[in-house]
Amino acid sequence: MSMHKIALLTLTLSGLTAGAAIAAESPKLGQPITEKDAAAWNQSIGPDGVGLPPGRGTVKRGAEVYAAKCEICHAAKGAGTPADRLVGGQGSLDSAQPIKTVGSYWPYATTLFDYVRRAMPLNEPQSLSAEEVYAVSAYVLNLNGVVNEKFIADAKSMPQVKMPNRDNFFVVYPGNLP
Amino acid sequence: MSGCIMETICSRGRGLRLAKQHDIEQVAGNGLLDRRLFLLRSSGLVSAVGAATGLAATSARAEPLTVAEWTKTPGSWFTPYGMPSHFEAKVARGAIPASPYGGFGPGSVRAPLQFLDGMITPNGLHFERSHNGVPDIDPEQHKLLIHGLVRQPLTFTREALLRYPMTSRISFVECAGNSGALYGANAAEGTAQSLHGLLSCAEWTGVPLSTLLDDAGIDPAAKWLVAEGADAASMSRSIPLAKAMDDAMVALFQNGEAVRPSNGYPMRLLVPGWQGNMNVKWLHRIKLVREPVMAKDETSRYSLLLKGGKAAMFKFQMDAKSVITKPSPGIGMRGPGLYEISGLAWSGNGKIAKVEVSADGGKSWAPAALSEPVLSKALTRFRIPWRWNGGPAVLQSRAIDDTGYVQPTREQQIAARGSRAQYHCNLITSWQVAESGEVKHVYA
Numbered sequence: 001m002s003m004h005k006i007a008l009l010t011l012t013l014s015g016l017t018a019g020a021a022i023a024a025e026s027p028k029l030g031q032p033i034t035e036k037d038a039a040a041w042n043q044s045i046g047p048d049g050v051g052l053p054p055g056r057g058t059v060k061r062g063a064e065v066y067a068a069k070c071e072i073c074h075a076a077k078g079a080g081t082p083a084d085r086l087v088g089g090q091g092s093l094d095s096a097q098p099i100k101t102v103g104s105y106w107p108y109a110t111t112l113f114d115y116v117r118r119a120m121p122l123n124e125p126q127s128l129s130a131e132e133v134y135a136v137s138a139y140v141l142n143l144n145g146v147v148n149e150k151f152i153a154d155a156k157s158m159p160q161v162k163m164p165n166r167d168n169f170f171v172v173y174p175g176n177l178p
Numbered sequence: 179m180s181g182c183i184m185e186t187i188c189s190r191g192r193g194l195r196l197a198k199q200h201d202i203e204q205v206a207g208n209g210l211l212d213r214r215l216f217l218l219r220s221s222g223l224v225s226a227v228g229a230a231t232g233l234a235a236t237s238a239r240a241e242p243l244t245v246a247e248w249t250k251t252p253g254s255w256f257t258p259y260g261m262p263s264h265f266e267a268k269v270a271r272g273a274i275p276a277s278p279y280g281g282f283g284p285g286s287v288r289a290p291l292q293f294l295d296g297m298i299t300p301n302g303l304h305f306e307r308s309h310n311g312v313p314d315i316d317p318e319q320h321k322l323l324i325h326g327l328v329r330q331p332l333t334f335t336r337e338a339l340l341r342y343p344m345t346s347r348i349s350f351v352e353c354a355g356n357s358g359a360l361y362g363a364n365a366a367e368g369t370a371q372s373l374h375g376l377l378s379c380a381e382w383t384g385v386p387l388s389t390l391l392d393d394a395g396i397d398p399a400a401k402w403l404v405a406e407g408a409d410a411a412s413m414s415r416s417i418p419l420a421k422a423m424d425d426a427m428v429a430l431f432q433n434g435e436a437v438r439p440s441n442g443y444p445m446r447l448l449v450p451g452w453q454g455n456m457n458v459k460w461l462h463r464i465k466l467v468r469e470p471v472m473a474k475d476e477t478s479r480y481s482l483l484l485k486g487g488k489a490a491m492f493k494f495q496m497d498a499k500s501v502i503t504k505p506s507p508g509i510g511m512r513g514p515g516l517y518e519i520s521g522l523a524w525s526g527n528g529k530i531a532k533v534e535v536s537a538d539g540g541k542s543w544a545p546a547a548l549s550e551p552v553l554s555k556a557l558t559r560f561r562i563p564w565r566w567n568g569g570p571a572v573l574q575s576r577a578i579d580d581t582g583y584v585q586p587t588r589e590q591q592i593a594a595r596g597s598r599a600q601y602h603c604n605l606i607t608s609w610q611v612a613e614s615g616e617v618k619h620v621y622a
Contacts, residue, residue, distance in 0.1 A: 027342060031333050032332060100483070108477065111474055119310065171491055172493040176497070177493045178594040
């Protein structure tokens with residue numbers, strides 16, 4: 001065995017043992033915190049809706065929020081530009097020019113609440129109240145024809161919304177795609 | 179010997195001088211030579227090298243030497259943080275995109291692959307992708323929260339993490355949208371940088387994520403985690419717990435210095451070999467959960483729209499891929515002669531086992547030499563000598579990793595996925611070399 005190979009082998013072996021030692025011996029320097037005290041950061045909302053805050057929002061109220069906070073980038077009625085188009089495109093996914101929007105592509109309505117609350121409006125993220133996020137979510141869903149104009153978005157109704165494209169999504173992991 | 183320079187050159191009627199090089203093996207069509215040619219001592223081709231590299235005979239005589247000005251005047255004094263020579267100004271993350279929102283919002287800049295050599299991307303040139311700007315995070319105030327399905331939720335300061343035993347690994351990060359233009363109907367004009375530059379490779383040093391999760395105590399019901407950044411996009415992604423326990427890392431250092439702000443300062447997640455977007459920058463929260471959260475960046479984005487309108491989500495691994503960086507568009511040829519073709523190969527599934535290069539648009543292939551070290555989920559530099567006869571050529575490279583996966587041709591990839599998948603494009607790139615020496619991107 002060449003010196004080079006021996007050196008490499010020693011390196012690899014010591015790397016392995018070091019790795020094993022780390023798992024076993026942690027200095028344990030994390031500071032305990034309660035979920036209650038972590039609540040301000042706990043904003044992830046999955047399809048089951050667990051964690052959705054109290055409050056509710058109508059389509060009508062959502063139209064007001066949208067005009068004031070979203071239209072400047074997403075255009076009237078979510079038509080898009082400069083920022084993403086939010087409305088329409090249903091039936092376009094299998095065409096040469098697919099149009100991916102909340103209505104045509106998104107598999108879960110809860111994602112809309114989760115995303116708008118954390119990241120929108122782009123110039124002022126995390127500035128909307130829960131009521132405003134519910135309302136503007138209801139409005140965008142209604143513009144897409146996913147819910148009617150009487151729809152009220154809240155912790156109960158949002159997880160129940162069936163998005164039109166959901167069944168076209170499939171999970172690759174733990175497999176792979178050709 | 180499968181072919182010889184003499185045949186190739188003489189049959190094209192180019193210079194009798196080259197006819198002597200009968201013992202240099204041409205190993206594939208249009209002038210590709212044995213990869214050992216440049217490895218003088220270890221190859222049996224030494225005798226041929228003198229003739230092969232006989233540049234003195236082909237180059238014009240050098241000018242007489244004079245003593246340069248910088249040799250006769252004292253140089254500049256020390257600087258606290260070194261910068262590249264100003265003569266290298268073009269080696270940059272070029273083409274800063276315009277922001278329609280007045281200086282913020284989503285965007286990316288790309289690594290200038292065609293100007294770099296070796297396997298490591300310098301920190302100032304590592305590609306950048308972010309969804310609402312680079313935050314200016316005070317490391318003293320930054321915290322990493324681990325919560326959800328754990329025995330005890332914990333927060334970690336950077337200072338605390340710096341006291342943990344560290345590991346290092348060299349790993350590439352590639353945006354899932356890299357090379358997406360190659361799904362398009364027509365060959366996009368561009369360079370290695372503009373077409374493939376959402377790709378970089380660094381040595382990352384930090385704390386194995388498994389150590390921190392063990393500190394918090396993993397509830398057996400946890401199967402996934404949600405990783406979230408502290409930036410103005412609060413970018414979040416779902417990651418299988420199995421990956422977190424396998425080789426994920428909370429990285430604090432990038433090529434020896436603190437992770438750059440554009441790469442997640444003061445800490446980022448590293449999930450080696452998987453979609454760049456999952457390597458969450460400015461990492462401040464990890465929540466253990468039963469099911470994926472279905473974040474915007476794993477449903478609306480970073481999912482593949484396939485034939486029939488089906489959408490593939492959670493396709494995580496960046497499959498084996500390669501690209502020739504030299505020559506490549508903008509880095510052309512200067513007259514016939516001996517050249518080194520060099521490029522990068524990588525796989526999110528393991529090590530690169532082999533890279534093959536073609537100079538005739540995929541009709542014949544020759545194995546390239548791989549520069550050490552060849553590491554799992556890291557960029558691997560490949561090289562092969564090429565005697566360009568000055569005629570037209572189409573250069574291609576294809577990577578094969580240690581799982582046996584072979585980088586697909588364009589036809590194969592489009593047949594499997596259609597042309598609207600947008601992400602995970604890893605098909606073989608073709609560079610066409612014109613007789614002028616200019617190189618451009620084509621579909622071959």
